Amino acid sequence: MSSHFTTAANRIRRSPYQTLAAVSIMTMTLFLACAFFLIAAGSQAVLKYFETRPQVNAFFATDFTPSASQVEIIKSDLAATGTTDSITYISKEDALTIYKELNKNDPLLLEAVTAQMLPASIEVTAVNPSDLKPLADRLKEVEGISDVRYAEDVVGQLSKWTASVRAIGIALVGAHVFITFTIIMLIIGVKVANRREEISLLQLVGATPGYVAAPFIWEGLLYGLSGAFIAWGVSYLVLLYSTGFLIGFLTGVPILPVPVIFMLEVLAGTIALGALVGGLGGFLAVRRYLKA
Amino acid sequence: MITARNLTKKFGDISALTDLTISIGPGEFVFLTGPSGSGKTTLLRLAMRDLLPDSGSLIVNTHDLAKLKKKDLPALRREIGTVFQDFKLLADRNIWENVSLPLEVRRLPQSQIDKAVKIALELVGLANRATLFPAQLSGGELQRAGLARAIVGKPKMILADEPTGNLDPKTARVIVKLLKDIHAELKTTVVMATHNADIVNLYSHRVISLDKGKLIKDNPKGKYE
Numbered sequence: 001m002s003s004h005f006t007t008a009a010n011r012i013r014r015s016p017y018q019t020l021a022a023v024s025i026m027t028m029t030l031f032l033a034c035a036f037f038l039i040a041a042g043s044q045a046v047l048k049y050f051e052t053r054p055q056v057n058a059f060f061a062t063d064f065t066p067s068a069s070q071v072e073i074i075k076s077d078l079a080a081t082g083t084t085d086s087i088t089y090i091s092k093e094d095a096l097t098i099y100k101e102l103n104k105n106d107p108l109l110l111e112a113v114t115a116q117m118l119p120a121s122i123e124v125t126a127v128n129p130s131d132l133k134p135l136a137d138r139l140k141e142v143e144g145i146s147d148v149r150y151a152e153d154v155v156g157q158l159s160k161w162t163a164s165v166r167a168i169g170i171a172l173v174g175a176h177v178f179i180t181f182t183i184i185m186l187i188i189g190v191k192v193a194n195r196r197e198e199i200s201l202l203q204l205v206g207a208t209p210g211y212v213a214a215p216f217i218w219e220g221l222l223y224g225l226s227g228a229f230i231a232w233g234v235s236y237l238v239l240l241y242s243t244g245f246l247i248g249f250l251t252g253v254p255i256l257p258v259p260v261i262f263m264l265e266v267l268a269g270t271i272a273l274g275a276l277v278g279g280l281g282g283f284l285a286v287r288r289y290l291k292a
Numbered sequence: 293m294i295t296a297r298n299l300t301k302k303f304g305d306i307s308a309l310t311d312l313t314i315s316i317g318p319g320e321f322v323f324l325t326g327p328s329g330s331g332k333t334t335l336l337r338l339a340m341r342d343l344l345p346d347s348g349s350l351i352v353n354t355h356d357l358a359k360l361k362k363k364d365l366p367a368l369r370r371e372i373g374t375v376f377q378d379f380k381l382l383a384d385r386n387i388w389e390n391v392s393l394p395l396e397v398r399r400l401p402q403s404q405i406d407k408a409v410k411i412a413l414e415l416v417g418l419a420n421r422a423t424l425f426p427a428q429l430s431g432g433e434l435q436r437a438g439l440a441r442a443i444v445g446k447p448k449m450i451l452a453d454e455p456t457g458n459l460d461p462k463t464a465r466v467i468v469k470l471l472k473d474i475h476a477e478l479k480t481t482v483v484m485a486t487h488n489a490d491i492v493n494l495y496s497h498r499v500i501s502l503d504k505g506k507l508i509k510d511n512p513k514g515k516y517e
Contacts, residue, residue: 003396201380204340205441206370207397 008218011191018187019223025183026227026278027234029176030270034235036169037266038258043162045255050158054126056150058139059119065092066120066144074142078124081138083131088123092116119146177277184223184281188216192289199289213286220282224274231274232267239263293318293449293481294339299348301334301505308334309505311348316483316500318448321475323492324485325516326502332485335502336451339483340372341365353448370398373442373480375471377454379434381426387413387437388422394445412444415477416470432463436470443474449481450474456488464491489516 012019060066066074071089078084090098095118103109122139126132132150139148192199202212239258247256294316301309309331316322324332337343339352341360350357355368373394381390391412395405413419416436426434435455442450452471456464468484468491475482486492492499492515499514500507509517 197380198382201382202393202397203366204342204369204374205394205397206366206368206445208366211397211399 004214004218007215008222011215011219012222015191018190022184022187022223023226023230025180026223026274027230029173029180029277030227030231030274031234032176033173033273034231034266034270035238036165036173037269038235038239040162040166040169041262042255043158043165046250046253047158047162049253049255051129054129054132054150056124056126056132056136056139056148057121058124058136058142058145059121059147059149060144061146062117062119064120064144064146070144071122074122074139078135078138081131081135083127083135085125085127086123087125090121090123092118092120095120177273181277181281184220184278185285188220188282188285189288191219192216192286196289209290212290213283216286217279217282220278220280220285221275222278224276224278225271227278228267228270228274232263232270235266236263293320293353294483295349295351296335296338297349299335299338299350300346301331301338301343302346307505309338309345312502312505312507314500314507314510316481318481319479320498321472321482321495322484322498322500323495323514323516324483324500324502325487325492326508327487329504330502331505332487332502333453334505336453336483336485339451340369340374366397370394370445371448373445373447373450375435375438375442375450375452375455377457379426379438379458381434381437381441383426386423386425387418387429387440390426390437391422391440391444393441398445408444408446409440412440415443415474416440430463431459432466435459435463435467439467439470439474443478443480446478447480449483452482452484454485454487456486456491461490464488465494468494487516492516 066089075087075089078087092115096113096115099113099118100110122145124135124139126135136148136150139145199212243257250256294314296312296314299309299312300307312331312335324335326332334343338345338350338357341352341357345358352368353371355364357368360368381387382393385393388409392405392409395408409422410419413422416439418433418436418440421429421433421437426437429437435458438455442452450471455471456467459467471482471484472495474480496513499509499511499516501509501511501514501517
């Protein structure tokens with residue numbers, strides 16, 4: 001095995017432009033695969049987060065502050081349905097505290113906002129997601145409430161987004177994988193053709209088809225592995241760079257920062273895809289010749 | 293070692309071999325003679341199963357080539373050492389690496405390969421040329437390297453296809469002398485295709501003469517005719 005690896009590495013070293021072309025296209029495809037996978041996995045995680053948190057938020061009008069007795073009546077009314085898990089009243093002051101916590105790094109935003117500008121709200125967690133709509137309808141009837149939001153809206157939108165990202169990703173990555181596979185096969189095919197005399201001699205001195213094919217398969221594998229490491233590295237760097245922004249964007253959804261273990265799993269997947277495309281490309285290029 | 297019965301091979305409408313029946317036993321040194329196009333190379337290529345016959349049977353060593361499975365082909369070829377008129381040495385490998393090829397494909401331990409290559413190169417007198425590349429050697433040296441590659445795996449049989457065809461008469465004699473020595477020392481069967489009358493007449497060996505794909509004469513101690 002080591003001699004085949006050395007042979008493949010020497011051949012790669014001796015044809016730098018072909019190597020550059022092969023590794024570039026492989027890297028581009030695997031970067032696309034990594035990026036779409038991360039986006040799809042992220043969307044899926046956000047979706048799951050909302051699905052597992054059947055919550056309704058009812059906001060009072062900004063100029064309306066419910067009395068304690070009013071809040072108690074609303075709470076007992078909702079609890080009487082038997083579909084609630086928890087009911088929390090968030091006063092204007094509580095809302096300001098939450099706002100301050102979320103924007104603690106932005107003094108300008110903190111200065112401009114007062115408790116009176118924020119709405120009081122009621123946060124209701126349902127036992128089942130199917131109970132969200134009846135609870136929301138009930139809350140809409142309550143005096144002073146101006147807006148009711150619940151996860152079903154978000155989940156529906158997110159589901160559509162996730163499905164679209166997945167479909168576009170599969171189509172785009174699939175097309176790129178096919179193109180890469182063809183190019184790898186072409187590059188290695190040219191090398192096989194250039195070495196037809198050597199191959200013919202190897203066969204005459206008793207080389208098995210596996211022995212003849214091994215360096216070409218290794219060559220494809222090395223293209224795949226190089227592309228996988230570069231693509232994964234770039235994806236990880238982009239993700240790390242945008243983590244700060246994404247945490248702000250996905251406030252309250254605890255999926256960032258992405259665990260290192262998860263990224264290592266992504267690396268394993270990228271290596272597997274690269275090795276498959278490169279190795280299979282090399283195998284088919286030389287097999288076509290061995291058959292002929 | 294080689295038993296051909298009614299062996300026929302055609303290339304399109306042209307008959308390269310027609311109904312050829314011959315037998316070459318173990319340890320023999322045989323000259324295969326005849327003019328260009330007489331079928332010498334075709335017979336050797338059939339024997340190493342580089343070609344398939346159209347009809348008839350061909351048994352090489354213990355392998356019936358008509359029934360030989362593709363997976364058994366490397367085993368057959370490892371039993372045969374081949375010497376070519378155009379040497380067929382790989383330009384990007386040095387002489388040591390070229391000679392070691394038949395052993396490398398068998399995945400033998402490096403120490404075993406090194407030992408066998410050293411012996412083979414010493415036998416053909418090229419031990420001091422081992423690190424040179426083919427482009428740095430003369431024609432005679434290249435053919436000696438080809439010969440070393442043919443014997444390094446201790447084959448049961450050497451098939452030499454016009455090994456002196458590209459050499460001057462003096463060097464040609466050196467190469468045939470080497471083949472003779474290998475035959476005597478290793479008891480290897482040697483089948484040498486040639487149309488060099490001087491070489492054939494120099495030794496009293498069996499001569500199988502072909503013409504237009506047919507057996508003309510099979511003389512145990514023959515001359516070139």
